[in-house]
Amino acid sequence: xxxxxxxxxxxxxxxxxxxxxxxxxxxxxxxxxxxxxxxxxxxxxxxxxxxxxxxxxxxxxxxxxxxxxxxxxxxxxxxxxxxxxxxxxxxxxxxxxxxxxxxxxxxxxxxxxxxxxxxxxxxxxxxxxxxxxxxxxxxxxxxxxxxxxxxxxxxxxxxxxxxxxxxxxxxxxxxxxxxxxxxxxxxxxxxxxxxxxxxxxxxxxxxxxxxxxxxxxxxxxxxxxxxxxxxxxxxxxxxxxxxxxxxxxxxxxxxxxxxxxxxxxxxxxxxxxxxxxxxxxxxxxxxxxxxxxxxxxxxxxxxxxxxxxxxxxxxxxxxxxxxxxxxxxxxxxxxxxxxxxxxxxxxxxxxxxxxxxxxxxxxxxxxxxxxxxxxxxxxxxxxxxxxxxxxxxxxxxxxxx
Amino acid sequence: xxxxxxxxxxxxxxxxxxxxxxxxxxxxxxxxxxxxxxxxxxxxxxxxxxxxxxxxxxxxxxxxxxxxxxxxxxxxxxxxxxxxxxxxxxxxxxxxxxxxxxxxxxxxxxxxxxxxxxxxxxxxxxxxxxxxxxxxxxxxxxxxxxxxxxxxxxxxxxxxxxxxxxxxxxxxxxxxxxxxxxxxxxxxxxxxxxxxxxxxxxxxxxxxxxxxxxxxxxxxxxxxxxxxxxxxxxxxxxxxxxxxxxxxxxxxxxxxxxxxxxxxxxxxxxxxxxxxxxxxxxxxxxxxxx
Amino acid sequence: xxxxxxxxxxxxxxxxxxxxxxxxxxxxxxxxxxxxxxxxxxxxxxxxxxxxxxxxxxxxxxxxxxxxxxxxxxxxxxxxxxxxxxxxxxxxxxxxxxxxxxxxxxxxxxxxxxxxxxxxxxxxxxxxxxxxxxxxxxxxxxxxxxxxxxxxxxxxxxxxxxxxxxxxxxxxxxxxxxxxxxxxxxxxxxxxxxxxxxxxxxxxxxxxxxxxxxxxxxxxxxxxxxxxxxxxxxxxxxxxxxxxxxxxxxxxxxxxxxxxxxxxxxxxxxxxxxxxxxxxxxxxxxxxxxxxxxxxxxxx
Numbered sequence: 001x002x003x004x005x006x007x008x009x010x011x012x013x014x015x016x017x018x019x020x021x022x023x024x025x026x027x028x029x030x031x032x033x034x035x036x037x038x039x040x041x042x043x044x045x046x047x048x049x050x051x052x053x054x055x056x057x058x059x060x061x062x063x064x065x066x067x068x069x070x071x072x073x074x075x076x077x078x079x080x081x082x083x084x085x086x087x088x089x090x091x092x093x094x095x096x097x098x099x100x101x102x103x104x105x106x107x108x109x110x111x112x113x114x115x116x117x118x119x120x121x122x123x124x125x126x127x128x129x130x131x132x133x134x135x136x137x138x139x140x141x142x143x144x145x146x147x148x149x150x151x152x153x154x155x156x157x158x159x160x161x162x163x164x165x166x167x168x169x170x171x172x173x174x175x176x177x178x179x180x181x182x183x184x185x186x187x188x189x190x191x192x193x194x195x196x197x198x199x200x201x202x203x204x205x206x207x208x209x210x211x212x213x214x215x216x217x218x219x220x221x222x223x224x225x226x227x228x229x230x231x232x233x234x235x236x237x238x239x240x241x242x243x244x245x246x247x248x249x250x251x252x253x254x255x256x257x258x259x260x261x262x263x264x265x266x267x268x269x270x271x272x273x274x275x276x277x278x279x280x281x282x283x284x285x286x287x288x289x290x291x292x293x294x295x296x297x298x299x300x301x302x303x304x305x306x307x308x309x310x311x312x313x314x315x316x317x318x319x320x321x322x323x324x325x326x327x328x329x330x331x332x333x334x335x336x337x338x339x340x341x342x343x344x345x346x347x348x349x350x351x352x353x354x355x356x357x358x359x360x361x362x363x364x365x366x367x368x369x370x371x372x373x374x375x376x377x378x379x380x381x382x383x384x385x386x387x388x389x390x391x392x393x394x395x396x397x398x399x400x401x
Numbered sequence: 402x403x404x405x406x407x408x409x410x411x412x413x414x415x416x417x418x419x420x421x422x423x424x425x426x427x428x429x430x431x432x433x434x435x436x437x438x439x440x441x442x443x444x445x446x447x448x449x450x451x452x453x454x455x456x457x458x459x460x461x462x463x464x465x466x467x468x469x470x471x472x473x474x475x476x477x478x479x480x481x482x483x484x485x486x487x488x489x490x491x492x493x494x495x496x497x498x499x500x501x502x503x504x505x506x507x508x509x510x511x512x513x514x515x516x517x518x519x520x521x522x523x524x525x526x527x528x529x530x531x532x533x534x535x536x537x538x539x540x541x542x543x544x545x546x547x548x549x550x551x552x553x554x555x556x557x558x559x560x561x562x563x564x565x566x567x568x569x570x571x572x573x574x575x576x577x578x579x580x581x582x583x584x585x586x587x588x589x590x591x592x593x594x595x596x597x598x599x600x601x602x603x604x605x606x607x608x609x610x611x612x613x614x615x616x617x618x619x620x621x622x623x624x625x626x627x628x629x630x631x632x633x634x635x636x637x638x639x640x641x642x643x644x645x646x647x648x649x650x651x652x653x654x655x656x657x658x659x660x661x662x663x664x665x666x667x668x669x670x671x672x673x674x675x676x677x678x679x680x681x682x683x684x685x686x687x688x689x690x691x
Numbered sequence: 692x693x694x695x696x697x698x699x700x701x702x703x704x705x706x707x708x709x710x711x712x713x714x715x716x717x718x719x720x721x722x723x724x725x726x727x728x729x730x731x732x733x734x735x736x737x738x739x740x741x742x743x744x745x746x747x748x749x750x751x752x753x754x755x756x757x758x759x760x761x762x763x764x765x766x767x768x769x770x771x772x773x774x775x776x777x778x779x780x781x782x783x784x785x786x787x788x789x790x791x792x793x794x795x796x797x798x799x800x801x802x803x804x805x806x807x808x809x810x811x812x813x814x815x816x817x818x819x820x821x822x823x824x825x826x827x828x829x830x831x832x833x834x835x836x837x838x839x840x841x842x843x844x845x846x847x848x849x850x851x852x853x854x855x856x857x858x859x860x861x862x863x864x865x866x867x868x869x870x871x872x873x874x875x876x877x878x879x880x881x882x883x884x885x886x887x888x889x890x891x892x893x894x895x896x897x898x899x900x901x902x903x904x905x906x907x908x909x910x911x912x913x914x915x916x917x918x919x920x921x922x923x924x925x926x927x928x929x930x931x932x933x934x935x936x937x938x939x940x941x942x943x944x945x946x947x948x949x950x951x952x953x954x955x956x957x958x959x960x961x962x963x964x965x966x967x968x969x970x971x972x973x974x975x976x977x978x979x980x981x982x983x984x985x986x987x988x989x990x991x
Contacts, residue, residue: 042521042954042955042957042958043513043516043521043955043958043959043962044906045620047516047521047618047619047620047955048521048522048523048618050521050955051520051521051522051953051954051955054954078947079954080943081954081957081958081961083908083958084903085903085904085906085908086806086897086899086900086901086903086904087904087906087909088908090897091698091699091702091939091940092943094694094695094698094699095695095940095943097695098692098693098694098695098698099692099695110903111804111805111901112804112806112901112902112903112904113903115805115806115808115899115901116897116899116901116904119898119899120820123820124820134805136805136808140808140809141809178665178795178796178803178804179804180803180804180805180806182804183798183803205664206663206664206665206796207659207664207665207667208664208665208666208667208668208792210620210624210668211624211664211667211668212422212611212614212615212624212625213415213418213419213422213614213615213655213656214664215415215418215419215656216411216412216415216656216659216660216664217659217664219408219411219412219415219540219660220660235523236523236615236616236618239523239525239615239616240614240615240616243530243614243615246530246532247530247531247532247533247540247542247544248533248540249532249533264522264523264524265523267523267524267525268523268524268525268616269525269530269616270529270530272530273530434777438777439777440777440780440781488970488974491974492973492974492977495973495977497776497777498723498776498777498780499973499977501723501777501780502723502914502918502969502973503969503970503973503974505725505911505914506911506915506966506967506969506970507966507970509908509911509962509963509965509966510963510966510967510970512962513959513960513962513963513966514959514963516955516956516958516959517955517956517959517960517963520953520955521955627784627785627788630781630784630785631781631785633781634778634781634782638777638778663796665792665795665796666792666796668788668789668792669789669792669793671785672785672786672788672789675781675782675785676770676782679770679771679774679778679782680770683773683774683778
């Protein structure tokens with residue numbers, strides 16, 4: 001299904017690119033504000049993440065407005081709650097697209113919401129910036145309208161596994177919440193561990209995300225004599241699992257995506273439980289200021305990777321519109337790569353980016369979630385990952401590569 | 402999976418721990434059902450309210466967890482009484498199902514009231530996390546043991562109330578036969594209020610116990626609600642010892658399922674337990690035929 | 692704006708179909724069904740799988756969606772027909788959760804939480820999205836009209852009268868020589884078929900289905916629709932569905948206008964308003980906007 005459409009999409013892409021470069025800079029600069037739509041989960045299972053994601057978007061927009069907006073036009077964000085439900089997400093997206101006339105949608109979290117909303121976006125020719133992890137999303141026939149800042153599970157798990165192997169892990173137990181990437185994570189992990197002397201995935205359990213007790217699962221981990229447990233879940237369940245592993249006296253490595261352990265974990269669990277937990281996430285270079293700026297703006301607390309990504313969603317959309325001189329959806333789509341990759345001046349925030357563009361310089365935006373270079377499918381590529389270890393309520397950088 | 406008696410004992414023990422957390426909301430649900438004859442789905446909301454009230458008492462006022470549980474009981478009981486009087490009681494003439502449906506809406510309302518004031522982020526109690534005790538390879542956690550103790554204490558208090566006090570006898574009389582109780586001079590309205598207060602309060606107490614073992618957010622009660630209903634039905638709707646037994650059956654069943662079947666199907670086990678019991682013994686394990 | 696309104700009317704039509712189905716089960720036969728979304732999911736998955744994997748033509752897929760949901764309804768009815776209403780509420784609620792879990796975990800069949808995308812829609816791709824919306828609007832409301840006629844006919848037929856008798860007092864109906872169980876099973880089948888058909892249409896409209904979409908909240912919306920419109924009256928089910936969509940979407944604009952609260956608080960307020968309006972409706976207009984005309988005294 002997808003193979004046949006990629007050709008057509010690539011062709012469209014090229015054609016669309018040519019035309020917008022030709023007509024870029026049409027009627028622009030009048031007073032009407034540019035409207036972006038945010039569709040984060042504010043209720044339901046994604047509830048712990050959505051509010052911070054939205055805050056990151058709003059802060060970028062405020063900063064951009066203070067810097068003069070997109071070529072003099074102010075920017076407005078309209079947010080709708082997707083309720084972590086594709087049905088509600090579609091209704092929200094319809095409203096944003098048809099009533100608010102947004103020129104980009106950003107901040108969808110659940111893979112199911114993103115997949116449900118995506119056809120509306122490409123049919124209405126507006127880009128969709130998402131943090132969803134399901135590999136299938138960028139395989140949709142989206143004509144270049146989807147930009148995903150979350151690395152696909154293959155890339156993410158493969159690099160994570162390499163790190164664990166470098167750390168000396170050989171026997172890994174994989175405990176995954178039921179999600180679109182549980183199985184592909186497992187396949188990648190098995191493949192990686194098979195390539196190592198003595199390496200093995202000692203167990204693989206998929207659990208129901210909403211449950212409150214995981215005692216028997218932890219028993220199985222203890223029995224497997226693993227040196228590492230990979231907790232492939234989300235905040236509420238990983239919080240319970242960390243407590244249960246501590247109680248059981250598990251003394252191996254605990255490895256988990258950075259979005260499953262964040263500031264609220266430190267407030268929920270005592271430090272002796274969280275100390276030593278290793279997280280990883282896509283990341284910009286150490287010398288990039290984007291991540292630190294975001295941390296400062298969030299009140300000097302740990303920033304979860306999803307907020308870092310939505311920070312970049314808003315910045316990408318604004319800079320792309322500014323570079324195009326046109327705030328339409330197609331113009332934004334066609335200019336995202338122009339401002340996020342290449343040899344232009346490296347900028348790590350929206351103010352510098354707008355200033356450089358206004359001065360007529362080419363830019364290469366490096367975000368808080370990584371260098372945000374997109375491949376032709378809309379997946380990020382060439383990103384670095386940062387590995388951090390929790391220590392007394394803070395994360396300490398272990399490695400960045 | 403299960404290789405020797407130790408593994409089996411461990412699973413059983415885990416099941417009892419899980420069950421003891423479900424027990425109080427299930428008992429609360431059945432107390433309300435016994436007297437008022439409708440399934441109050443709002444116990445999920447009351448559990449969440451209790452968990453948050455206990456959290457305030459524990460982390461903001463600095464009360465120890467045991468005392469905070471009392472705050473959870475009182476706050477959830479008060480919330481239950483308020484909701485009953487304001488929202489559910491006027492619907493009673495329209496029939497039990499109308500009240501039941503309104504109680505579903507009430508759960509959503511309560512969840513969102515909590516969300517409005519506390520947001521979505523996870524919160525934890527101010528409590529050290531203790532290591533397990535091990536007995537011949539079987540692990541027991543002191544905190545979970547304490548939680549089970551709290552649950553049993555609360556359930557015993559309810560039994561004592563029902564067995565030894567005038568109020569308790571009146572409650573049982575209303576549960577048995579409201580008309581007859583009315584004739585005997587028992588005020589059914591007053592008994593209903595007591596039942597709702599106690600039922601909602603126990604749900605709140607149980608909600609905080611869930612929170613002590615996990616972390617709390619506006620969905621805390623909602624996550625366990627299906628297991629709680631299953632416990633109540635398996636034990637027999639309206640039967641208080643039944644709810645306690647049902648909770649243990651569902652708890653053990655869920656832990657067994659996660660070992661023997663797949664952990665992803667825990668909830669399905671609860672549902673299968675309901676179907677099995679209803680097919681073989683429609684009144685529940687300890688329920689009475691009506 | 693127009694496409695938004697059209698899309699919302701499509702949703703209202705789907706909700707109206709579900710409300711009609713629920714009305715047969717609950718309104719006529721008096722069996723509460725809080726597992727509505729489960730039948731909706733069964734219909735959606737059946738049609739989506741048959742059209743995308745077996746390449747069945749769409750109308751056949753829709754029919755299959757209705758048929759599979761009806762079969763599920765029959766099995767359900769046989770199990771629960773003897774149960775009292777309060778047990779029924781819990782069992783059906785559990786059934787919907789089981790369907791959602793099976794859809795999440797049986798990846799070989801349902802593609803798991805990834806869901807099924809690329810479900811074909813009538814003339815999708817050949818016409819503009821706006822035209823597609825309009826076409827679907829026509830299809831959905833034609834289906835609503837058809838289901839309405841069917842249900843209204845059933846309601847006034849001897850079959851419907853027996854169902855009402857069963858609803859009011861099934862012992863009396865049994866004494867009168869009516870096979871109560873058989874009547875209940877048929878009512879459940881018919882209702883589940885209509886709901887399953889709605890599910891099939893939904894799948895082909897959205898082009899994508901996933902377990903997340905079949906959350907219990909949808910059941911509550913439909914119960915709200917039926918209660919708002921008036922349980923028992925077929926016209927009420929349709930009016931109620933329109934009211935619910937108006938409420939769901941209206942609260943969006945209302946919440947936007949509230950100053951001084953955070954986005955999460957707005958979202959919380961919005962859901963609160965929806966829940967509160969159900970409670971208020973039950974309190975102040977228990978007979979619904981369109982009361983059932985043949986209504987005797989309602990009993991649980």
